[in-house]
Amino acid sequence: MRMTRSLLPTIAAAALSLLSLPAAAGGIAGKVNAKVAKHKKNVVVYIESAAYTGTPKEAELDQKNQVFIPFVLPVVKGTTVKFLNNDATGHNVFSPDGEKFDLGVYSKDETRSYAFKTEGLYTILCKMHNSMIAYVLVLQNPYFAVTGEDGAFKIEGVPPGEYTLKVWSERKKAEPIKVTVAEGSVATAEVELR
Amino acid sequence: MLPASRWLVLATLLAADTGRAAPPAAARVLELTAVSKDAVWTLDEVTRTSYWHASEPHGEAASTTRQFRPATIVARKGEQLLIRLRAFDNEHGFYVPDLGIGPLEIKPGQTTELVLDTGKFAPGAYLYLCTKNKCSDRHHWMRGYVLIYPESGHFDAPPSMTEWGAPEVFPTMSQLVKVPTTSSRERGQALFTIKGCIACHNRGGRGGIRNHNYINDTVPRLNNRGELMMLFETEEASKVIDVLDKGQDLTLPLLQELGVPRPGSTFSQYQNMRTIIHGGRPDEGKKDVNGPKPALTMPEWKDDLSTEDANNVLGYLLSISEYEDGSIAEAPPPIPEVLAPADYQTALERFDRPARLGPSTGDSVLKAVLIADACVFLGLVAFRARHRKSVPGEQHEAT
Numbered sequence: 001m002r003m004t005r006s007l008l009p010t011i012a013a014a015a016l017s018l019l020s021l022p023a024a025a026g027g028i029a030g031k032v033n034a035k036v037a038k039h040k041k042n043v044v045v046y047i048e049s050a051a052y053t054g055t056p057k058e059a060e061l062d063q064k065n066q067v068f069i070p071f072v073l074p075v076v077k078g079t080t081v082k083f084l085n086n087d088a089t090g091h092n093v094f095s096p097d098g099e100k101f102d103l104g105v106y107s108k109d110e111t112r113s114y115a116f117k118t119e120g121l122y123t124i125l126c127k128m129h130n131s132m133i134a135y136v137l138v139l140q141n142p143y144f145a146v147t148g149e150d151g152a153f154k155i156e157g158v159p160p161g162e163y164t165l166k167v168w169s170e171r172k173k174a175e176p177i178k179v180t181v182a183e184g185s186v187a188t189a190e191v192e193l194r
Numbered sequence: 195m196l197p198a199s200r201w202l203v204l205a206t207l208l209a210a211d212t213g214r215a216a217p218p219a220a221a222r223v224l225e226l227t228a229v230s231k232d233a234v235w236t237l238d239e240v241t242r243t244s245y246w247h248a249s250e251p252h253g254e255a256a257s258t259t260r261q262f263r264p265a266t267i268v269a270r271k272g273e274q275l276l277i278r279l280r281a282f283d284n285e286h287g288f289y290v291p292d293l294g295i296g297p298l299e300i301k302p303g304q305t306t307e308l309v310l311d312t313g314k315f316a317p318g319a320y321l322y323l324c325t326k327n328k329c330s331d332r333h334h335w336m337r338g339y340v341l342i343y344p345e346s347g348h349f350d351a352p353p354s355m356t357e358w359g360a361p362e363v364f365p366t367m368s369q370l371v372k373v374p375t376t377s378s379r380e381r382g383q384a385l386f387t388i389k390g391c392i393a394c395h396n397r398g399g400r401g402g403i404r405n406h407n408y409i410n411d412t413v414p415r416l417n418n419r420g421e422l423m424m425l426f427e428t429e430e431a432s433k434v435i436d437v438l439d440k441g442q443d444l445t446l447p448l449l450q451e452l453g454v455p456r457p458g459s460t461f462s463q464y465q466n467m468r469t470i471i472h473g474g475r476p477d478e479g480k481k482d483v484n485g486p487k488p489a490l491t492m493p494e495w496k497d498d499l500s501t502e503d504a505n506n507v508l509g510y511l512l513s514i515s516e517y518e519d520g521s522i523a524e525a526p527p528p529i530p531e532v533l534a535p536a537d538y539q540t541a542l543e544r545f546d547r548p549a550r551l552g553p554s555t556g557d558s559v560l561k562a563v564l565i566a567d568a569c570v571f572l573g574l575v576a577f578r579a580r581h582r583k584s585v586p587g588e589q590h591e592a593t
Binding site: 036065066087088089094096097100123125127129130131133170171 | 409410414418422424426456458459461462463466467469470477479480483518
C-alpha cells in the first residue's frame with residue numbers, strides 16, 4: 001500500500017476520498033447571476049447547517065505580489081489556516097472581526113497560523129498594505145463552493161436531505177434558497193444577487 | 195601647496211568624471227533650471243537679475259502668472275542631448291520615468307549633467323517631473339515633456355501631452371489653489387493639490403506614474419479608498435465623508451452608530467491610511483528584491499498635515515471614489531487634450547531655445563584651476579625630492 005501511494009499518489013488520494021464519501025451522497029450545482037459580471041466571481045454558496053462530525057483539514061492563504069490568495073476562503077469551524085508569505089517584503093496579518101487576532105509582521109517564507117473556532121466572517125487585512133483584503137468565512141460544515149468568473153458552482157458530497165442554501169458575496173446579497181438533495185443526484189440552484 | 199579640502203574636491207570631480215559617460219562630441223547642450231517661485235523647469239536663462247525681474251517686479255508679491263517658460267525638450271530620435279540641470283533657489287528632483295532617468299537630486303549651487311541618447315527610445319512624448327514634494331506649494335506644476343520626434347518626417351499621430359499636464363494644460367490647473375480655513379471637503383481637495391499629493395497620485399487620485407522597481411510598477415491610485423474602507427454604496431460612504439469633512443476622527447463606536455456594513459474593518463483601514471499619510475512609506479516593496487530601492491516613496495506628512503487636514507484629505511478621496519451605485523462627487527470638467535506638434539521644426543520653434551554647443555559650466559573652470567594647483571604641488575614635491583638626493587646628510591637624518 002505504501003508503495004502504491006508513493007508511486008501513484010494522485011490516484012490513491014482520489015480513490016481514498018471517493019471511498020470515504022457516503023455511497024449515496026449527492027450534490028448541488030448551479031449558477032450565481034448578477035447585474036454586474038464581476039460580482040459573479042468569488043461568491044461563496046454554502047449549506048447553512050447539516051449533520052457533520054468530520055475533522056477539519058488545514059487550509060492555506062497565501063500572500064503574493066501584495067495580494068491575498070484566495071480572495072475568499074471558506075473553512076469549517078476549527079480549521080487552522082496557514083498564512084504564507086511569498087513576497088520579498090514583510091507582511092502583517094490581522095482581523096478586526098470575531099475574537100480579533102493579529103499575527104504580527106513576518107518576512108518571506110515564514111508562515112503563521114490561526115485556528116478559527118467561531119463561525120462567521122473574518123476580514124483579513126495587512127497593516128502595511130491597505131489594498132490587501134481577503135475574507136475567511138468560517139462555516140459549520142464543509143458543504144460549500146466558491147464561484148469562478150462565470151458564477152458557476154458545485155457543492156459535492158452532500159448527504160441526502162433538505163437544506164437551506166446561503167450565499168456570501170463581498171458586496172451583494174441574496175435570499176437563502178431551499179434545496180432538496182436526493183440520493184446520488186445533483187440538485188440545481190440559481191442564485192440572484194441583488 | 196594644495197590644501198586638503200581642494201584635493202578632496204579634485205578627487206571627487208575626477209571620480210565623478212570616470213563614473214559617467216563622456217558626452218558625445220555632437221551632443222546638443224540644454225540648460226534646464228528649476229525655479230521654485232514660478233514652480234517651473236525652464237530652458238530660459240535664469241540669473242539672479244532675471245529671476246527677481248521675472249517673479250517680483252518692483253518688489254510686488256510673487257506673481258501668480260508664469261514668467262519663466264516651462265520647458266518642453268525637443269529632440270529628433272538619434273540626437274544626443276547633454277542636459278545640464280540646475281536648481282536656482284531650492285532643492286528639486288528630476289525624474290523621467292519612461293526614459294529611466296532619475297529621480298536625480300538637484301541642489302542649488304550644483305550642476306548635474308545628464309546625457310540622453312534619444313536613439314534608444316521610440317518617438318513619443320515622455321513626461322518629466324519634479325520629485326521633491328515640498329519644493330513649493332505648486333510642486334505639481336513642475337513638469338513637462340521630452341518630445342522625441344521620428345528620425346525623419348513627422349509624427350503620423352502626434353502624442354498626447356494631456357494626461358499628466360503639459361504646459362498648455364496648466365491654465366486649467368494653475369489658478370493658485372487657496373486652502374479654506376474651515377474644515378471641509380474643498381479643504382481636503384486643496385491640500386491634496388497644494389501639498390503635492392497630486393504630483394504622483396495624479397489628478398483625481400487616478401495614480402499611474404511609473405515607479406521603477408516598485409512591486410506594483412506604478413504609484414497607487416487613491417480613488418478607490420471607498421472600497422478599501424469597505425464602503426460600497428454612496429449612502430454609507432456619505433455618512434463617513436460627513437464626519438471627515440468636519441475634520442473629525444473616525445472611531446469604532448461612531449462607525450457602528452453610522453451603521454456601515456463592516457465597522458471594524460472600516461476603522462482598521464482608516465487607522466492604517468492615517469498612519470501612512472503621517473508616517474509615509476519609506477520601505478516601499480521592491481519588485482526585484484536585489485534591485486534598487488523604488489524610485490518614489492511615500493513621504494511622511496506629519497509636519498505638514500494636522501489630523502484635521504488628513505481627515506479632510508481622506509474625506510475628499512472618499513468623495514471621488516466609485517461606488518456600486520454611482521459616485522458622490524461630480525466628475526471634474528474634462529481637460530482639453532493637448533497634442534504635441536506633428537513636426538520637429540514646429541516644435542523646435544515653439545519650445546526650444548537656441549542650442550549652445552561646447553563646455554560652459556563653472557565645473558570645467560574649477561577643474562582646470564584645481565588641476566593647475568595639483569601640477570604646481572607635484573612639481574614642488576619632485577623638485578624637493580631631487581634636491582634631497584643631492585644632500586646625503588639630510589637623507590641619513592631621515593632614516
